[in-house]
Amino acid sequence: MTSPTRSRRSDATRAAILRAARERFAADGYERATIRAIAADAQIDPSMVMRYYGSKEGLFAAAAEFDLRLPDLTSVPPAHLGEVLVRHFLARWEGDETLVALLRAASTNPGAAERMRGIFADQLTAAVATFGSDPALTARRAGLVASQILGLAFTRYIVRLSPIVDTTPDELVAWIAPTLQRYLTGTPPG
Amino acid sequence: MTSPTRSRRSDATRAAILRAARERFAADGYERATIRAIAADAQIDPSMVMRYYGSKEGLFAAAAEFDLRLPDLTSVPPAHLGEVLVRHFLARWEGDETLVALLRAASTNPGAAERMRGIFADQLTAAVATFGSDPALTARRAGLVASQILGLAFTRYIVRLSPIVDTTPDELVAWIAPTLQRYLTGTPPG
DNA sequence: ACCGTATGCCAACACCTGTTGACACGCAAT
DNA sequence: ATTGCGTGTCAACAGGTGTTGGCATACGGT
Numbered sequence: 001m002t003s004p005t006r007s008r009r010s011d012a013t014r015a016a017i018l019r020a021a022r023e024r025f026a027a028d029g030y031e032r033a034t035i036r037a038i039a040a041d042a043q044i045d046p047s048m049v050m051r052y053y054g055s056k057e058g059l060f061a062a063a064a065e066f067d068l069r070l071p072d073l074t075s076v077p078p079a080h081l082g083e084v085l086v087r088h089f090l091a092r093w094e095g096d097e098t099l100v101a102l103l104r105a106a107s108t109n110p111g112a113a114e115r116m117r118g119i120f121a122d123q124l125t126a127a128v129a130t131f132g133s134d135p136a137l138t139a140r141r142a143g144l145v146a147s148q149i150l151g152l153a154f155t156r157y158i159v160r161l162s163p164i165v166d167t168t169p170d171e172l173v174a175w176i177a178p179t180l181q182r183y184l185t186g187t188p189p190g
Numbered sequence: 191m192t193s194p195t196r197s198r199r200s201d202a203t204r205a206a207i208l209r210a211a212r213e214r215f216a217a218d219g220y221e222r223a224t225i226r227a228i229a230a231d232a233q234i235d236p237s238m239v240m241r242y243y244g245s246k247e248g249l250f251a252a253a254a255e256f257d258l259r260l261p262d263l264t265s266v267p268p269a270h271l272g273e274v275l276v277r278h279f280l281a282r283w284e285g286d287e288t289l290v291a292l293l294r295a296a297s298t299n300p301g302a303a304e305r306m307r308g309i310f311a312d313q314l315t316a317a318v319a320t321f322g323s324d325p326a327l328t329a330r331r332a333g334l335v336a337s338q339i340l341g342l343a344f345t346r347y348i349v350r351l352s353p354i355v356d357t358t359p360d361e362l363v364a365w366i367a368p369t370l371q372r373y374l375t376g377t378p379p380g
Numbered sequence: 381a382c383c384g385t386a387t388g389c390c391a392a393c394a395c396c397t398g399t400t401g402a403c404a405c406g407c408a409a410t
Numbered sequence: 411a412t413t414g415c416g417t418g419t420c421a422a423c424a425g426g427t428g429t430t431g432g433c434a435t436a437c438g439g440t
Contacts, residue, residue: 009407010417029298031221035398045419050399107297107348108219116349143345143353144365150349151341155333158297159306159340163333174379175334179369189364199437200387225428235389240429 025101082181215291272371334373
């Protein structure tokens, strides 16, 4: 038995499968991304996928591993929270198709929706909770932020709505930052 | 041959198929909603679906027929545009699952995404254009509104994010109306 | 009453899906 | 050299998919 720290020969295959899976899931969604297509992209046999990831669900679970990597919001000037967040999100998934894969799959796959809920209810809510406003409101504030952020991602990467696709990240930040800012620090209506 | 105005006997079947199709597409998405399941819901044979709608794509095209029914925005006080819009959208699809079906399908089905683009790029942009601000900006304003509106729908009906699901329509309107108001009538940033 | 046709069901096709088990190769340790 | 195991390929299974053609039946016009 090789040492667990020593890289095994199959690690390259595992990585190739994961890369191909992310691409296919992002491009086609959960059901259209077939194991055969993923295996073909990775240039291996479909049965390898099963051996290394157990099932299609298991493969997706591994491929959709995602961390928002939210920055420490306590060290951000409170007036710039909105801008920092939009910019971070855009940068985060403009270069990583994992979230697009998750987004596409969440529409039809319950497990993916569950994971999406975890990411935006746990990670984001936790980050919002750090600059302690009214605890009773943090969940709602985080939810509202998620609604605008996910709407931006949905229109830009999934539906590909022209006015949103054609707008530069900087312009998007300028328009959307005030929205998040109000959701985060604005006084509740009513 | 029966008169085209006279209701034919099969109209009930056609309607039952359409109703079942909308339900299934809304609940399961395009690929998981099988013709057999739809036919079973409508209590008819799968081949009937093919005879009346030609193909699964044709059935979806018929089931996803959707009109935003946007009110005449010229007769709305400009300061209340945001509120009127959020309230209208919430009411519009809280009682009609067609848009949820379209939303779910748009993630994986190119035709559905195309239709979604049509709805929000044509109908919404046209409505925004009626209260004539800078024409060069109307498309972008409409796109931003779409991003928040679709994000709301996505988090509330698809991902079912708890803080958004648990919030009453009135509270959602209070929070989100100012966002749309700024996207519609606010001065451009920069 | 008759006949054409609209309506419906049944069985089957061809294809694709996730998944499985048997078998071959090559490397590493004994 | 031989043994054991990690790695990989091949073929096949069982089930589900959209879709098609043929056959019964019941309705509506004459």
